[in-house]
Amino acid sequence: MKILVVLRALQDPAGITVNRKAQKVFVNRPQWVFNPSDRNALEAALRLGGDIVVAAVGGAAAEQVLRDARAMGAGRALLLRDQALADADAFGLANALKAVVHHLGGVDLVLCGSQVLDADLAQVGPRLAQALDWPFAANAHAVQAADGEVALITSRRGEWRQAALTLPAVVAVAPDSNKPRLPAGQQIINVYTDPGAVETLTAADLGLSEAELQPLTEPRGQSFPAERELGRRLDGDIAGQLADILRKA
Amino acid sequence: MDMDALSHLMGEDLSAANYADIWVAVPSAGALPLVGEARRLADSLGCYVHAVVGSADTADQAIAVGADRVHVAAVPGLFLAAQTPEFAFYPVDRWHQAARAAQQHKAGLITDARSLQIDESTRALLGSHPVYGGEYFVDVAVTSPAKFATLDPRFLPEPYADPGRSGEVVPNEYVAPPPPLQDRGPADFAPQAWRPLQKARRIVAVGRGLKDEAGLALARQLAEKLGAELGGDRSAQDLGWIGEDQVVGVTGQEVAPDLYVALGIRGDTIHNAAIVRAKHVIAVHANPAAPILDVADEAVVGEPQEVLTQLLTRLA
Numbered sequence: 001m002k003i004l005v006v007l008r009a010l011q012d013p014a015g016i017t018v019n020r021k022a023q024k025v026f027v028n029r030p031q032w033v034f035n036p037s038d039r040n041a042l043e044a045a046l047r048l049g050g051d052i053v054v055a056a057v058g059g060a061a062a063e064q065v066l067r068d069a070r071a072m073g074a075g076r077a078l079l080l081r082d083q084a085l086a087d088a089d090a091f092g093l094a095n096a097l098k099a100v101v102h103h104l105g106g107v108d109l110v111l112c113g114s115q116v117l118d119a120d121l122a123q124v125g126p127r128l129a130q131a132l133d134w135p136f137a138a139n140a141h142a143v144q145a146a147d148g149e150v151a152l153i154t155s156r157r158g159e160w161r162q163a164a165l166t167l168p169a170v171v172a173v174a175p176d177s178n179k180p181r182l183p184a185g186q187q188i189i190n191v192y193t194d195p196g197a198v199e200t201l202t203a204a205d206l207g208l209s210e211a212e213l214q215p216l217t218e219p220r221g222q223s224f225p226a227e228r229e230l231g232r233r234l235d236g237d238i239a240g241q242l243a244d245i246l247r248k249a
Numbered sequence: 250m251d252m253d254a255l256s257h258l259m260g261e262d263l264s265a266a267n268y269a270d271i272w273v274a275v276p277s278a279g280a281l282p283l284v285g286e287a288r289r290l291a292d293s294l295g296c297y298v299h300a301v302v303g304s305a306d307t308a309d310q311a312i313a314v315g316a317d318r319v320h321v322a323a324v325p326g327l328f329l330a331a332q333t334p335e336f337a338f339y340p341v342d343r344w345h346q347a348a349r350a351a352q353q354h355k356a357g358l359i360t361d362a363r364s365l366q367i368d369e370s371t372r373a374l375l376g377s378h379p380v381y382g383g384e385y386f387v388d389v390a391v392t393s394p395a396k397f398a399t400l401d402p403r404f405l406p407e408p409y410a411d412p413g414r415s416g417e418v419v420p421n422e423y424v425a426p427p428p429p430l431q432d433r434g435p436a437d438f439a440p441q442a443w444r445p446l447q448k449a450r451r452i453v454a455v456g457r458g459l460k461d462e463a464g465l466a467l468a469r470q471l472a473e474k475l476g477a478e479l480g481g482d483r484s485a486q487d488l489g490w491i492g493e494d495q496v497v498g499v500t501g502q503e504v505a506p507d508l509y510v511a512l513g514i515r516g517d518t519i520h521n522a523a524i525v526r527a528k529h530v531i532a533v534h535a536n537p538a539a540p541i542l543d544v545a546d547e548a549v550v551g552e553p554q555e556v557l558t559q560l561l562t563r564l565a
Binding site for chain 1: 347348349353377378385386391403435437439508510529531542551556559560562563564
């Protein structure tokens with residue numbers, strides 16, 4: 001079985017401070033980590049076994065995440081490095097990943113993380129499924145593959161259900177749905193000393209046109225939630241107010 | 250110039266002109282606040298609001314809260330994807346349907362969008378998407394001819410319902426394709442029985458102020474209802490209510506949940522310093538001078554047992 005795992009590097013949340021008063025994000029410790037649920041997607045792929053290819057878009061940070069993925073056991077790593085791709089939004093990234101699937105001569109399963117912590121990009125999974133005209137499942141636990149289908153457990157309206165998709169398919173793996181393995185020390189050394197551990201591809205290598213990467217959204221900066229006013233004492237109908245707050249929390 | 254060349258030149262504008270109105274997927278009555286939001290935006294633009302409802306029972310309510318046209322379809326999200334909306338809103342739990350439809354229409358999508366606005370001159374859809382679990386937001390403008398967003402009804406105001414509003418139920422012959430996700434029945438499954446407290450999204454924390462086992466039992470009930478983990482301060486561990494690994498404090502565990510409910514915890518420095526990264530803190534303590542009350546977003550002065558008893562009946 002051939003599996004493509006989509007990875008993303010992001011700024012380690014433990015290394016940033018969000019200052020609501022200054023309306024600014026401070027980076028105390030620049031450190032790049034896996035998008036958390038992507039690591040669960042890779043672990044799910046490694047448990048399924050077979051031919052595992054990892055892919056990420058970006059520069060040095062993405063390359064480091066791909067090397068870590070190789071150390072964990074992925075067989076091949078593709079870095080999509082191109083200015084046109086750096087500016088692409090979810091629409092363009094889905095088209096680029098579709099081109100990666102074709103570049104690999106097709107795959108049986110694409111796995112990605114169900115959540116993206118630092119951007120509005122969890123939508124890339126279902127968008128890719130649409131671009132390939134494949135079925136999609138979100139928030140998957142206990143992913144298994146057999147007899148041309150993938151079986152998984154997912155929540156539907158607050159209830160856990162067993163479900164199956166016919167392969168090929170795109171599955172978004174739930175955060176914390178498994179315990180990702182730690183790479184063996186020797187593997188890390190092998191991967192970091194092998195210059196060919198990560199293959200680099202450009203938009204031209206993948207035959208991507210400008211229209212396919214055209215951004216449909218424009219970033220307009222950041223905004224911050226209101227500063228917290230602590231110590232607000234409730235009075236009157238306390239139980240009623242608390243119930244409202246808890247229902248919305 | 251012949252007409253073909255002209256329409257080719259105008260092709261982009263023509264395709265944009267086909268996309269019209271605000272369409273809202275309403276799979277259940279819980280998504281009606283989205284129709285209210287669509288109404289607010291449609292009033293400033295002067296366009297129609299179409300609601301696609303999952304059952305005919307919701308049609309009247311959808312009209313009352315602002316829909317001009319109502320379509321009934323078994324799977325509203327798929328019906329909507331087959332239309333040509335200029336703006337399309339889906340409830341946040343149907344985000345994957347919205348993403349597929351957006352890709353199909355070459356449209357931009359803001360998921361879990363907050364503070365939506367429409368730029369009246371460019372007709373761009375402006376909104377914010379929470380990142381790092383809501384620590385801050387990235388603002389984005391959707392500029393494609395069709396513009397999609399998913400919205401969480403919990404963050405929208407209760408829509409104003411006018412039973413006298415008029416609207417039209419438009420019949421359709423749409424038959425949804427069979428779902429690709431084959432349901433194989435209920436799963437006997439719990440994601441993880443125990444998660445380390447540092448990773449918990451919700452924590453109910455107990456302290457000496459709960460007085461006795463009866464108070465602890467009430468706190469457990471609340472934790473179960475909220476799907477929260479149980480924690481506590483050092484005093485709760487001394488009483489044998491919680492284990493060593495459930496102690497919140499700089500000498501125990503530092504936590505960063507979305508919701509932290511402190512019940513009968515006085516809140517010394519060792520405890521309070523360990524919850525500074527909690528996003529929302531609610532504290533209940535009988536003593537108005539308890540330090541925990543000053544670091545909570547909402548503070549209640551009262552006997553934790555009594556407050557809990559009333560709260561649990563309200564949440565039932």
